[in-house]
Amino acid sequence: MSIRNWARAKSPWLLHFNTGGCNGCDIELVAALTPTFDVERFGIKLQGSPRHADILAVTGPVTVQIKDRLMRVYEQVPEPKKVVAIGACAISGAPFKDCYNVYGGIDTLLHVDAYVPGCPPKPEAIIDGLAKLISKKE
């Protein structure tokens, strides 16, 4: 159904979840909403509730404490959903990889659709990652 895929590509709503990161990636993600980068041009809106979201943007190495909440929020996002791992911590745990309280990397817990490398990735990199994710064929 091309109209449905067109609609999904044109209005990807984002839910941001920080699993213990240093919030460098979070301020870059929020910076992407502001006039200099303005992701609303692509229809991307930051949503408050997991129920309204299509893409789960996760930043930070998964600390042991937040693992259950992450899984819980992941289950609350309705299908069809995608997961973006933003930042080196989300991809592999970066400097905190071998700490005792960190799972290191989102893909140990969830199926990740797109990785945005960088510590922190610049807003342009995050937008580029999202654009590639949206145009990726199922």
Place this chain on the structure above:
Amino acid sequence: MERDNEITQNLQLIFSNKLIEIKNPRMRRIFARVEMGSFKEALPRLISDVKLNHLVTITGTDLGQEIELLYHFTRDGSTVVTVGFKIPKDSPTVKTITDLVPAAILYEREIHEMLGVNFEGHPNLAPLILPEQWPEGIYPLRKDRKFEELREIGSKK
């Protein structure tokens, strides 16, 4: 510099024979080590006479057989006075100072969780920052466990 000397004399006066050593490595930094029991009695005078009104934090270090507690105070935001004492590792109990310094309620809880020191009289020593499923009795900042072992315990959950 003269303020540091004045504080040093004050400390020597308050702790007198209980003072193990005192050093002033650079400007506005004073480190004093005292015997175990003497700190709590001297605290009211420390706050009133030496005017150490702001407790920056409490640092706990595992020295093998003993645990060293360092209380970092500042005197109106400039000189940092650190008073420390050692407690035996097998029975690490200390009296709390939250009755005199309410700000210490947080720092004592971290030391309790990370090093296993329990503070008598502390209003609420519930678990804090370690994940809920962290097993009792394992204190990450103690040196008796190798780093990889800790990693195992953490990620097993």
Place this chain on the structure above:
Amino acid sequence: MKMGYASTIRVPFGPQHPALKEPENFIFEVDGDIVVGVTPRLGYVHRGAEKAFEIRTYVQNIYLAERVCGICSHAHTTCYVQAVEDILGAQVPPRAKYIRTIIAELERLHSHSLWVGIAAHEVGFDTLFMYTWRDREAIMSLLEEISGNRVHYAMNTIGGVRRDITSEGASKIRSTLDAFEKRTKEYAKIMQTERTFLKRAQGVGILKKQDAIDLGAVGPTLRGSGVKNDVRAGDPYAAYGEIPFEVISHEGCDVLCRTIVRCEEMLQSIDMVRFALDHIPTGDLRVKVPPAVSAGEAVSRVEAPRGELMHYAKSNGTTKVERYKIRSPTLANIPALCKTLIGSHIADIPLILAGIDPCFSCMDRMAFIDSKTNERWIWSMEELKRKTVK
């Protein structure tokens, strides 16, 4: 735990919540619209950094110290390298001190303007959020030009600084700051005159002077309650001894006052950077330092944008640190935060939370159980999970 239909309902706030950039879970005991009890359950950002410090060499630790917090990363690295230089007794060249101070003040600018945007967003004033963050991009691109990265600048190393500020770099800084100063003055005026924002910020989250001192608050939260206490003045480090500035404080004790303190600090930082650029001495950038650090201990303090940041280092002569303790400003503000939250409306929670400009990722060492209600309860794992955002 008493589970009967209590007159109050417990509202979980986090760990995933649009108002919080970071995962923190505050469970509020709410009676009608008034908060009667607050139970912060932190630990979501506890990555065990202090243990990680002990297994890395001193140079690797710079990389780790920087990633403790994204917004005040330069403050953490400055504090770390100063602690190690203290133990070593290394003499940092004056030019490096000036560059450290300039970068620290630029970071304070971008951190405070970020905060002004977030505070406006908390009360639904999105236009001001968009404008402040648009102008903040100028500072971010400035920092990117000097250090190569927008957030983690990696400017510091043990014994000095890794990059220089060239003359055209300095002129670019001056021109950007001139434009930024005009915008900041206007936003400061808006924040103090716009009626709807005033209604939400004035008289909200009162922290009296004596409470602030007793509970050990630091930074703009403390200075907003009338206490003149700033590490840059009391215990000057880097080049702060030579740069004239006076501590800003206001008697208002509410969120609006903290906003004014932060806006004025921004204007003051701009003047400090200009002064530092005019008086920057020439000379080399760093001094050679041995990898192994002799046995010793040091306490180093820095005025991070959120308040007094303290690092304690204890070395044992090897190339690895014996014990490293970080006490971040947000941790000191949490007891004061809980005191101001009691008795506030639900709708005020995000603004009061934002009032102390929490940076949980630096702080995450501590939880604080405060319940003024008579009975005391301890959350078991299941109850906590059920109570979080369903």
Place this chain on the structure above:
Amino acid sequence: MVDGGAEKENCEMTPYEVFQLLVFPGLTLLFVLAFFYEWIDRKFFARLQNRYGPLYTGPFGLFQPVADFVKLLGKEDIVPLACDKLVFALTPIFYFALPLTALFVVPISESTGLIAFEGDLIFVMFIFTMLVVTVFLAGWSSASRFGIIGGVRAALEMLSYEIPLGLAMVGPAIAAGSLSISAIANWQSSHLVWSIFLQPIGFAVLIVGLLAELEFVPFDIPEADTEIVAGWRTEFSGRKLALFKVGRDLELVLASAIVAALYLGGAQALGPIPAIVSFLIKTVIVVLLLTFLRAVFARFRIDQMTAGMWKYLLPIAIFQIVLIQFGIGR
């Protein structure tokens, strides 16, 4: 009046009426208007914030609301375990249907609405109240903390702005001496004066009341996203959320149509300009005004809002009615 030739007992609908009902001033036009006004609202709001707003979905991002709607239709529709299933399913449908029914009463393409009877102004006021009741039920039935708090706040908010809103709508009716919106519109066109000039205070009170009705920023307390996640909408997803979204847009169309009909002379042909075009121009101006107010203010707290409405808005509305009694607004 429904012009259907001679009075018919069995009053079955002529094809023209069916066309009128379903296509022209009826459903499809209202749907198109709903999406169009949401587009204007988002673009103007973005422009005020020095941003572009939706740009790449169709020309100038015109189809962005359509894309959002269609995407939401295609999403999984999660029904929480603890929620009240029936009410949870019905409230989106009510929230979508109510503004539609009210819009048949308002004159859009000709000087009279599709259905016009004496007292349809009261009918529209009733619809506004029912909307808030639906919102409350939606929040209550979703059984999540944030839903309940959002629903309770919406109900509390209604108590404060309902009376000034009602008074502001009754003002022009008293001046025109009739309770039918179409009659009020015709009165304005026949007297060649718009009520906005006669009763400017009433117009201001109506705008503020509608801001509260539409939950725009100064009063968007029920779904304040930074405090209670997404307020009463938190638990809705998929088709239900799509219906809520379109319902909200239709409410915007209804609000602007009411303002146009009561204060700006309704859909009357101004010389060469046909009725429908004059209606569009007036409603677009009202939507721009509402968006401007939305961009300029911060959000009130619930107690400040109720206090402000009772202490300031209500006396002003009553003062306006008193003015009309003394013949100033005639």
